[in-house]
Amino acid sequence: MKVKNEPYHQAYKRIWILLLLFLPCQLFAQDVNIIKGNVRDATDATTLIGVSVKEKGTSNATSTDQNGNYSLKVSKTNAQIVFTYIGYVAQEVALEGRSNLDMKLNAESRGLNEVVVVGYGTQKKGEVTSAIATVKSEDFVKGAVRDAAQLVQGKVAGLRITTPSGDPTASTQINLRGLNSISGASEPLILIDGVPGSLNTVSPEDIESIDVLKDGSAAAIYGTRATGGVILITTRQNKSGSKSTIEYANYASVQQIAKKPEMLSATDYRRLISEGKPYIDYGGDTNWLDEILQNPVSQNHNVTIFGGNNTTNFTGSVNYRDWEGIFLRSGQKRVNVRASLNHAMFNDKLKTNLQIINRVTKSEQGGADGYAYRQAIIRNPTDHIYNEKGKWQERDIYNYDNPLGRIYETTSDNTFKEMRINGSLAYSPVKDLNLKLMVSNVQNTNLYGNSTTFDHVNTTKAQLNGTASRSTYANVENLVEFTGNYSKTIGKHNFSVLGGYSWQDAVYETFNAYNFDFPTDAYSWNKLEAGSALQRGLATMGSYKSKWQLAGFFSRLTYNWDEKYLFMASIRREGSSKFGENYHWGSFPAASVGWRVSKEDFMQNVSLVTDLKIRAGYGVTGTIANDPYMSQTSYNFTYDQGAFINGKWVQGFVPARNFNPDLRWEKKKEYNVGVDFGLLGNRITGSFDYYTRTVEDLIYNFRVPVPPYLIESMLINAGTMKNSGFEALLNFKVVDAGAFKWNSNVTYSSNKNKLVNLSNDKFDVTADFFDAGYTGEPIQTSTHRVKVGGPIGQFFVLKSVGVDENGKWLVESKDGKVISISDSSPDDRQYYGNGIPKYLLGWNNSFNFKNFDLSVNVRGAFGHDVLNMQRMYYENPVNKAYNALATAYDPKYGKQLNNDLVYVSDYIEKGDYIKIDNVTLGYTFGDKLVKGVKNLRFYVSGLNLITITKYKGLDPEAVSYTGDFTFAPGIENRDAYPTTRTFTAGLNVSF
Structure with a gap:
């Protein structure tokens, strides 16, 4: 063995x-x-x-x-x-x-090698042939900003962003390259990671970058939604699969009214009474404006979490904001929650993303609005807050209410909810080919309630015995987009081809109800049927529903040879259900070229020039009608037109809209020429752009003959508008010396416009102008006139030239003669000033010294005028029942004014201003201060700090230029919610 x-x-x-x-x-x-x-x-x-x-x-x-x-x-x-x-x-x-x-x-270059977001993709900035502006998060405006727009205020040439109201529920107003529509939407298209949204869709802390597609060649790929420009907001994503990180940002802010109007005080009243002026002394001493104001303290908290690995990673954020207003019982609370999940499979050939955004905004407040502000302004300072019974002191005077009574005896509640879900699949079956499918669903609802108690003037004066209303709306919007992109480099030839399809639809519905005469005011709006006005047929109720669809096919070709000679062409073919049956579809082409001069051999020894690119582009975009069904015949039931049939009243059935099968979108054709450059090793970089744009087929409400038409007005395409302007951007690395750095940025833009005509081959207007704007009562007249051949925004007014011996206005007649205002007629009105600034300026500075950082943002607007409505109504002491400005008895043209309230040019002032808008000082501690704590930074900030202007009103920027004020810009309304000054302290930290 x-x-x-x-x-x-x-x-x-x-x-x-x-x-x-x-x-x-x-x-x-x-x-x-x-x-x-x-x-x-x-x-x-x-x-x-x-x-x-x-x-x-x-x-x-x-x-x-x-x-x-x-x-x-x-x-x-x-x-x-x-x-x-x-x-x-x-x-x-x-x-x-x-x-x-x-x-x-190496850190990414901030010059022409920087990657920017364009429509349906990205490009190197040096290869871009259109006018596109990019602002990264590190360059955003610091401090307590209202929304995404304020992050780039004054930093993008040609983009005008203003905050005309201090109301915490209001948003910024935004306009790119002037006015481009009469009846259509003129605001830019806002896309959040490719999905349509608003400036408030995500919190400012959640934004990585903002890209602005300014000219037609860049925006044309978005077709009918892009005439006002396109703003692409990119949210923060955990793209690198980095180690889990938690970031926390917090700030608290205190606000105050930026400027108070100086009204007559109780002491002034008694002095004027002693001088024989017929004022009434009620024996009190009340500063009504101070009584309705508060110094609000607001707070903001934001937590962001990054986690995962290169295969699967996520980003999550929660933002909570509680903003109080400067008026009593005004404020807004908001919660934004965002979650984004990325997953890669098959060696990164298939990438998926799922993003959910939930937003809830809630405003609980009383009657603190612009009208309550007006009542505080006009209230007799000798009057009392309460009467002898402890109730609100009211007087039997027209439009004269106790502002505190309006604020405390009104309850309003507004809750807005939005849920956004979008997901994408990106697949690369072979090298250089990328396919992407994106779908999204956005649902938002709004629920509003308003009620007044038995102590409100609705009851004490108008005997309505309590009022209550409830309204709601819901909107559901779906989007499906499929794109394919093929990029290839062959030698020095670089090209990419993009093709895609887009489908969008939306359903909107609303309901409202109002009732009054309740048995008790304890119900608020929660038992509307209890109001007896319903039984008397005096309550109101309404409902509405609409639906629209938008489909588009688009493609784009980009080509460059050796990154030296650049070319781009795109086209979008789009159809909309909002237009007439003869014009459901339209085409929107674009093309642009560029030349990287700095890459030529003859430039290699030019040490001054680091980068130089010349570009030119042309593009066509559209403006879609605001509402569906505007091309279709519509009829309404009416109570005041009907007949008795068989002893019973039958409601009338009357036409409300004419049929127009030729209704189509407004078309904007834009040319843009620009230069991008870098000098002295990119110590100086920037761009210059000149553009000219023509908007054809303006959607306008014409008067038409009856018959053959059913009613006398009709929405048709007629008219042409032109805009042109120049824009400049300059970036300077002023000092870059070790521990101390100073970077400066200057933006400048100019714009002029003209209404070319208001006719087409089928319709011709009987008048070559239309009036816009309204003074309100008791003056009750228009403020602007838009005339063919002239610019938009012109005030149309009686030109005041003096005051006669009786204190009456002297004005200039249409023949140039001086006449009494009593002898004037509407034909004597003339164009006087313009409410749209000709020039916009921004100057932004950032300083770093060791661990300290300081940013200073300055903005200005020039070459425009503002109608000072507070002076127009309160600098004339003709109505002794209302309070007046302290300047009301100052001489005008050396005489005391004694005239009824009128609209004259004396109240139109130069609106030029410079604002030291934002100053932020911060200090960042070293990572070794506290173990596990990184990027700990404290800062203090001031917003809307100083306004340098000769304008006598509250704020020359507190004017609207959208919505009802599109063609009546430059009015500081007497009922405006005053602008505010904000002081902030905050910290940022990551773990």
Whole structure:
């Protein structure tokens, strides 16, 4: 047995020897395939935390720790290692058998190599041939901003952003390159990660960058929605799969009214009474404006979480904002929640994203509005807040109410909810080809309630015995987009082809009900049927529903040779249900070219010029009608037109709208020529643009003959408008000396417009103008006139030239003669000033010294006028029942005014201003201050700090130029919610 078993023992022995000899080889091989290293910033050698380190072509990946170190197991010794980090240039390095690989990453260039977002994709800025402006998060306006627009206020040439109201429920107003429509929407299209939204869709803390497509060649790919420009908002995403991070941002702010009107005080009243003026002294001393004002304290909290790895990662954020208003019982609370999940499969060939945004905004307040502000202005300062019974002191005077009574005896509640869900699949079946499917569903609802008590003037004066109303609306909007993009480089030829399809539909419905004469005011709006006005047929109720669809096919070709000669062409074919049956479809082409002059051989020895690009473009965009069904015949039931039939009253059935099968979109044709440049090693960068745009087929409500038409007005396409302007952007690295840095940015823009005509080949207007704007009562006249051949925004007014011996206005007649205002007629009115600024200026500065940072933002508008309605109504003491401005008895033309309230040019003032708009000072502590805490920064900020102007009103920027004021810009309304000044203290920290 022993002899027979010997070969087996020898075999086992040989096997063990071989295993022992092979094991070190295996251990050695495993050691070779584990690489380690450290990643730092190439400029200052600071460690970079969360850098993605990946073996190319595999799922092997990791990220750097808090010390910038990493360890990665790779499959082969000659692997390609890819380092990526947000804000830095990605690097790919061959391992070549090394087990230790340190890396230094360079920050992305802020010049022409910067990547910008364009329609349905991205491009290097140096390859862009259109007018596109980009603002990154590090350059946003700091402090307590209202919405996304304020982040870039004064930083984009040609983009006018104003905050005309201090109301915490109001939003900014935004306009790009002037007015471009009469009846259609002129605001820019806002896209949040490609999905239509608003400036309030996401919180400002959740935004990574904002890109503005300014000219037609850039915006044409969005067709009928793009005449007002396109603003692309990109939210923060955990693209790098970095180590889990939590960021917290918080601020608290205090507001005050920016400027108070100086009204007559109780002391002034008694002095004037002693001088024989017929005022009434009620024996009190009340500063009514101070009584309705408060110094609100507001707060904002934002938490953002990044987590996951290179395969699956997520971003989540929660924002809570509680803003109080400067009026008593005014404010708004808002909660924004966003979650975004990314997952990659099949070696990154298939990438998915799911994003959910939930927004809830709630306003609970009383009657604190512009009308209550008016009542505080006009209230007799000698009057009392309460009467002898402890009730609100009211007087039997027309439109003269106790402002505190209006505020406290009114309850209003507004709740807005929005749920947005969008997802995308991006698939790359072969190299250079990318397919993407995106779908989204947006649902929003709004519920509003308003009621007044038995102590409100609705009851104490109007005997309505309590009022209550309830209204709601719901909107559901769906979007489906499929795109394919193929990019290829062959030698020095670089091109990409994009094709896509888009479908959008929306359903909107609303309901409202109002009743009064309740048995008790305890119900508020929660028992509307209890009001007896319903039984008397005096209550009101209404409902409405609409639906529209929009479909589009689009394509784009980009080509460049050696990144030197650049070309882009696109076209969108779009159809809308909002238009007539003969014009459901339209085409929107665009083309642009560019020349990178700095890449030519003859420029290589020109040390002054670092980058230089000349570009030119042309594009057609459209403006869609605001409402559906405007091309279709409509009939309404009416109570005041009907007949008795068989002893029963039958409601009338009357036409409400004419049939117009030719209704179509307004078309804007725009040319743009521009230059992008970098000088002195990009110490100075910038761009210049000149544009001219013509809007044809303006949608306008014409008067038409009856018959053959059913009613005397009809919405048709007629008229042409022109705009042109110049824009400049200059960026300076003024100082870049180690611990101290100073960067400065200047934006400038000019714009002029003209209404060319108001006719087409079928309809011709009987008058070559239309009036706009309204003074309100008791003056009751229009304020502006828009005339063919003239610019938009012109005031149309009696020109005041003096005051006669009786205190009556002297005005200039149409013949140039001086006449009494009593002898004037409407024909004597003339054009006087314009409410649209000719020039806009922005100057933004950021300073860094060691751990300190300071930013100063300055803005200005010039070449425009403002109608000072507070002066027009309250600087004339003709009505002694109302209070007046302290200047009411100052001489005008050396005489005391004694005239009825009228609209004359004396109240139109130069509106030029410069605002020191935002100043923020911050300090960032080192990462070693508290273990585990990074980027700890404290700051203080002031918003709307100083306004330099000769304008006598409250704020020359407190004017509206959208909605009802589109053609009546430059009016500081007497019922406006005053603008505010804000002081903020906050902190940012990450873990």
